[in-house]
Amino acid sequence: MNPHYSRAIPPAWVQMSKVFTALGDEHRQRILLTFERGERLNVSQIVAVSTLSRPAVSHHLKLLREAGVLGSEKIGKEVFFWINKPFLLETFDNVRTYLHDEL
Amino acid sequence: MNPHYSRAIPPAWVQMSKVFTALGDEHRQRILLTFERGERLNVSQIVAVSTLSRPAVSHHLKLLREAGVLGSEKIGKEVFFWINKPFLLETFDNVRTYLHDEL
DNA sequence: TCCATATGTCGAGACTTTTCGACGTATTTG
DNA sequence: CAAATACGTCGAAAAGTCTCGACATATGGA
Numbered sequence: 001m002n003p004h005y006s007r008a009i010p011p012a013w014v015q016m017s018k019v020f021t022a023l024g025d026e027h028r029q030r031i032l033l034t035f036e037r038g039e040r041l042n043v044s045q046i047v048a049v050s051t052l053s054r055p056a057v058s059h060h061l062k063l064l065r066e067a068g069v070l071g072s073e074k075i076g077k078e079v080f081f082w083i084n085k086p087f088l089l090e091t092f093d094n095v096r097t098y099l100h101d102e103l
Numbered sequence: 104m105n106p107h108y109s110r111a112i113p114p115a116w117v118q119m120s121k122v123f124t125a126l127g128d129e130h131r132q133r134i135l136l137t138f139e140r141g142e143r144l145n146v147s148q149i150v151a152v153s154t155l156s157r158p159a160v161s162h163h164l165k166l167l168r169e170a171g172v173l174g175s176e177k178i179g180k181e182v183f184f185w186i187n188k189p190f191l192l193e194t195f196d197n198v199r200t201y202l203h204d205e206l
Numbered sequence: 207t208c209c210a211t212a213t214g215t216c217g218a219g220a221c222t223t224t225t226c227g228a229c230g231t232a233t234t235t236g
Numbered sequence: 237c238a239a240a241t242a243c244g245t246c247g248a249a250a251a252g253t254c255t256c257g258a259c260a261t262a263t264g265g266a
Contacts, residue, residue, distance in 0.1 A: 001144055005133050005152040013132060021127035024120055027224090030108050037206060041104060043243060049108040053226050058244060060224090077233050077242045083206050092199045096192065103140060103186050130254090146213060156256050161214060163254090180212045180263050 012094060015068070019091050022067035027052060028060050032069070035083050042078040115197060118171070122194055125170035130155060131163050135172070138186050145181040 009017070022028055027050075034049055035041060047057045061081060064070040068091075071084045112120070125131055130153075137152055138144060150160045164184060167173040171194075174187045 001142060001148060001152070002137050002139055003152045005137060006154060009129060009132055009136075017127055017129065017132065020123040024124035024127045025224095026112065026120065029112055029116055029120060032206075033112070034105050034108060035206065036105055039104060044241090045104060049104070049106045051109060052224095054243075055227080055245080056225050062244090074232095074243090079243065085202065085206055088202055088206075089199065092195050092202065096195045096199065099188065099191055099195065103135075103138065103188055103191075128254095147211090155254095157213080158215080158257080159255050165214090177213090177262090182213065 012098070016091060016095055018067040019069060019088070022064050022069050025060070027056075028064055031057070031060055031064065032083065038082075040080040040082045042080050044078070046081070115201070119194060119198055121170035122172060122191070125167050125172050128163070128166075130159075131167055134160070134163060134167065135186065141185075143183040143185045145183050147181070149184070 023032075031046060031050070034046060043054070043057065043061065046061070047054045050057050052060075061070065061072075065072050065081070068084055068087045070081045072079055072081045074080075126135075134149060134153070137149060146157070146161065146164065149164070150157050153160050155163075164173065164175075168175050168184070171187055171190045173184045175182055175184045177183075
């Protein structure tokens with residue numbers, strides 16, 4: 001048994017933790033499922049299919065971007081989002097490796 | 104763009120979602136980090152290294168068990184918990200595969 | 207049976223997250 | 237520059253989660 005409950009969480013876990021929190025919400029899952037392969041969507045498009053208000057969608061997009069799950073780019077008046085697939089694949093590979101080797 | 108925002112979340116995602124929620128909390132991460140490879144711990148042992156009260160730990164253990172992250176078994180007066188490694192490996196493999204193939 | 211130990215449940219309060227209208231900023235167009 | 241469009245932020249209320257003391261249940265031993 002590892003007794004150091006209060007020690008610092010490994011840095012890799014802090015990043016993963018944000019991903020887990022981001023993916024643990026149903027609205028955010030629905031937003032992710034809205035994207036098709038390699039697709040980029042602007043905020044209005046996401047709001048259009050969502051049942052939430054624009055500020056609420058904006059809130060979720062912010063969390064997803066801060067977690068690294070989505071990338072974003074402003075072009076003109078619009079802000080486009082896309083799924084950061086390489087990051088997610090790497091994150092889950094890391095989790096899998098940690099799990100396999102350490103636990 | 105997939106416009107069916109309100110349709111049912113794929114069943115596999117519902118399961119994953121609970122795992123993500125379970126792993127997205129720092130106290131629950133610390134509980135998991137308390138386990139060493141293949142180890143089984145009873146509630147008192149986990150409470151002993153935790154900074155939380157027993158009811159709070161019990162709450163987190165319940166969420167982890169319901170998510171499938173921990174297994175548990177009552178033996179005599181004690182309830183033992185262990186990390187459900189096969190389940191976690193399978194879950195993350197599924198996520199990885201879904202991500203790779205669909206998104 | 208009576209007591210000690212191990213754990214779960216309940217419920218109120220504390221704390222956190224989510225939600226949306228109102229407002230503000232940036233960009234493009236007439 | 238004025239108006240329209242796209243988006244973010246603010247702040248207060250609603251909703252959800254967490255926390256712990258008090259109580260309840262279950263097991264094993266004297």
